Amino acid sequence: MDGRPNKYRMNASLLASRKFPAGIELFRFLGLTAGFSLAAWLSFQLGLKTVLAVPLLLAVLALGFLDYPKFLLLAVLVRSSLDTFTGSTLSLGPLSLNPAGLLGLLLVFFTPFHCVNKEKIFGFPVAKGFALFLLLSTPAIFAAFRHFGPEGAIALKEAIRLSSLFSLIISLLIFFKTPTEMRKLFYTAFISLAVPLTVGFYQAVTGTGNTVSTDGQNRIFGTLFHPNTFSLYLVVFIAVVLSWNRSTPSMGKKFLLALLLSAQFLTFSMGALAATGLVFVVHFWQSRKNRIGLVLLLLVLPALGSFSENWRHRFSQLTQMELAEELHAREISNSMSWRVLHWYVLLQYAKEHPVTGWGLLTTEKITPWKTEEGQGFAAHNDAVRLFLETGIIGLAGYFIFLFFTGRWIFRESKTVYESSDTSLSNTLKAVFATMFLLSFAAEEPLVHTAFLYYFFTFLVLAKNGFSFRYLLPEEKH
Numbered sequence: 001m002d003g004r005p006n007k008y009r010m011n012a013s014l015l016a017s018r019k020f021p022a023g024i025e026l027f028r029f030l031g032l033t034a035g036f037s038l039a040a041w042l043s044f045q046l047g048l049k050t051v052l053a054v055p056l057l058l059a060v061l062a063l064g065f066l067d068y069p070k071f072l073l074l075a076v077l078v079r080s081s082l083d084t085f086t087g088s089t090l091s092l093g094p095l096s097l098n099p100a101g102l103l104g105l106l107l108v109f110f111t112p113f114h115c116v117n118k119e120k121i122f123g124f125p126v127a128k129g130f131a132l133f134l135l136l137s138t139p140a141i142f143a144a145f146r147h148f149g150p151e152g153a154i155a156l157k158e159a160i161r162l163s164s165l166f167s168l169i170i171s172l173l174i175f176f177k178t179p180t181e182m183r184k185l186f187y188t189a190f191i192s193l194a195v196p197l198t199v200g201f202y203q204a205v206t207g208t209g210n211t212v213s214t215d216g217q218n219r220i221f222g223t224l225f226h227p228n229t230f231s232l233y234l235v236v237f238i239a240v241v242l243s244w245n246r247s248t249p250s251m252g253k254k255f256l257l258a259l260l261l262s263a264q265f266l267t268f269s270m271g272a273l274a275a276t277g278l279v280f281v282v283h284f285w286q287s288r289k290n291r292i293g294l295v296l297l298l299l300v301l302p303a304l305g306s307f308s309e310n311w312r313h314r315f316s317q318l319t320q321m322e323l324a325e326e327l328h329a330r331e332i333s334n335s336m337s338w339r340v341l342h343w344y345v346l347l348q349y350a351k352e353h354p355v356t357g358w359g360l361l362t363t364e365k366i367t368p369w370k371t372e373e374g375q376g377f378a379a380h381n382d383a384v385r386l387f388l389e390t391g392i393i394g395l396a397g398y399f400i401f402l403f404f405t406g407r408w409i410f411r412e413s414k415t416v417y418e419s420s421d422t423s424l425s426n427t428l429k430a431v432f433a434t435m436f437l438l439s440f441a442a443e444e445p446l447v448h449t450a451f452l453y454y455f456f457t458f459l460v461l462a463k464n465g466f467s468f469r470y471l472l473p474e475e476k477h
Contacts, residue, residue, distance in 0.1 A: 064106060068114040069175045073188045075103055075168070079453045080192040080233065081223045084199075094153035100449065101157060104164030111167040115174055124463055126456070127169050129404030134162055136397030137360065140390040144359020155360035165452055172460040179470040182461055186471065189457050193237060196222035197263055200230065204266045220266045224450055228443060231272030232451040234264045236431055239279045240458060243427040246283075247468035271443045275434040282430035339442055342369060342377065343384045350388040357391035382439035382446045398446070402439075405459075406432055412462060425462040431455055 064071040082100040089096045097105060122128045141159055144152030176185045200222035203209040209220040210227050219227040238260045245253035264272050349366050350357070358366055363385050364376030371377070379385035386395045413426040435445040435455070445451060 060106065064110045065113070068110060068171070069181070071106075071110065072168075072171055072175060073184060075107060076185065076188050076453065076457055077192050079103065080450050081195045083225045083229070083450065084223045086225060094150060095157055095160075097157070097160075101160065104161050104449075107164040107167040107171070108160060111171055115170055124169070124173055124460075125404040125408040126401075126459055126463070127166070127173065129401035130166050130169060132404075133394075133397035133401040134159075134166055136400075137162065137390050137394040139356040140358075140360045140394050142359075143353065143356045143391075144362055147353070147358050148362065148365065151365070152359055152362075154362065154365075158361035161449060165449070165456065168453065169456050169460060172457060173463065176460065177464050179467075182464060182466045183470050185457065186461060186466065189454055190237070192454070193260075196224060196230065196233070197259060199223050200263050200266065209266075217268055219268045220263065222263070227267040228269050228271060229448045229450060231264055231267040231269040232275070232434075232438075232443070232445060232448050233454065234260055234267075235272065235275045235279060235434055236451065236454045236458065238264065238276060239283070239427045239431050240424070242279065242283045243424065244468055244471075248472065271438055271441075275438070278434055278437075279430040282433065283427065339380045342367070342379065343381055345369075346379055346384050346388050350384075350391075353391060354387075355391045356393055357387070357389045360389050362389055378444060378447070380442055380444060382444045385444060386446075398439075402436060406436065409459075409462075423462075424458060424466055424468075428455070428458060428462060431458075 060071070060074070063074065079100070082098075082103065085099045087098070089098050090102065095101075122131065137159075141152075141155045144155035146152070148154075172185065176182050200209075200220040203220040203222070204218070207218050209218040221227045221230045222233075224230040224233060238257065241253055241257045241260060245257060261276070264276055346363065346367060352358075363379050366388065367376040367379075369377045379388065382398065383395065386398050390397070409425055409429055409432050413423060413429055435451075438445050
């Protein structure tokens with residue numbers, strides 16, 4: 001039946017009519033008061049030059065309280081475009097939050113109001129694994145204050161980000177269960193591509209992409225923070241569109257796939273190339289008749305790359321690398337040898353506090369390698385970063401999350417009622433494999449919030465029984 005029992009509907013009329021326990025009613029009232037008080041205080045912080053932000057914030061707060069499902073759809077819609085405003089921050093005590101951070105804080109703030117007493121959310125292994133990861137990372141918050149004093153407040157910022165991802169998982173899990181609701185969430189996620197793709201292709205045409213640290217190569221990044229972030233974000237949608245088109249083929253889906261692959265190509269990301277190849281392998285390998293075409297495709301892609309000077313430069317960095325000699329001499333000729341040497345340096349620091357680490361988000365403070373502006377370089381490896389920041393305890397939590405998530409995805413992909421090559425869970429196997437491999441190779445998927453937003457969104461859809469048939473007209477179901 002397409003419709004949810006009344007106990008799951010959270011709109012304005014229900015909020016007015018439903019009877020909640022007195023404690024929860026008080027909690028909601030205090031939260032509403034605190035929320036609007038926060039908006040009033042921010043109006044003084046923002047000043048007249050951004051006066052439009054105040055009614056916008058009030059509207060978002062009202063939406064979050066009165067129609068939480070629409071607030072969640074809004075969050076999924078805009079998250080891919082918020083990294084553009086990274087430089088615009090608000091000071092909340094010791095914290096400095098940009099719009100993406102503020103959205104995360106609102107998610108954490110609203111979740112208890114709407115998800116309390118709903119159902120057993122920890123029946124979803126992904127939520128359970130991420131909750132355990134959060135719990136085991138908690139000591140790293142105190143470690144940051146212990147090692148860096150007031151500057152350790154940056155750990156709170158990371159804690160909010162991670163908590164917002166957990167809030168997203170459980171909120172979507174509860175409020176998007178029926179075919180109609182899942183269809184809205186699916187399309188909203190895809191609409192989020194519009195702005196990043198448009199900006200990305202504009203950067204390609206005008207040469208305004210990322211050229212600072214890439215020897216002058218123009219690498220597009222859309223509205224996200226970095227080309228690698230953009231490329232990981234695209235991997236999620238490439239995987240889903242492949243299965244979507246296989247389930248219900250159309251020229252529109254093929255055109256969208258071509259756009260996504262073109263944008264992926266223009267990021268000039270080696271990790272993205274490997275991830276996209278893995279997505280194609282997982283998607284097509286199960287069908288014997290497609291294996292020959294898959295092999296040909298994997299041969300054609302590098303050949304196409306050879307026509308691009310940027311890609312030839314990226315490949316030559318790997319093929320001409322003498323890693324052992326460079327590490328021994330402490331010489332760096334390319335990004336890969338730099339990363340390996342950086343990992344070695346960070347691991348030496350990690351040995352000083354191996355149990356609880358230095359504190360969340362402290363890698364850039366600890367690393368001796370800085371930019372000209374004094375900004376520390378990222379670790380480019382989730383395992384190394386987590387061992388440094390959260391110690392063995394936090395790293396164990398991440399392993400638990402990966403284990404729970406991977407086990408659920410692989411089990412689910414074997415039990416879905418659709419053919420395996422068109423199920424959403426089977427598609428997400430490739431994305432998870434990408435996340436797992438890059439976490440221990442040359443990237444940090446765990447810090448790419450946009451990637452996780454949409455990966456978790458599609459994971460929740462798979463958990464709630466999403467079928468591509470839900471996207472067909474009613475008479476074709």
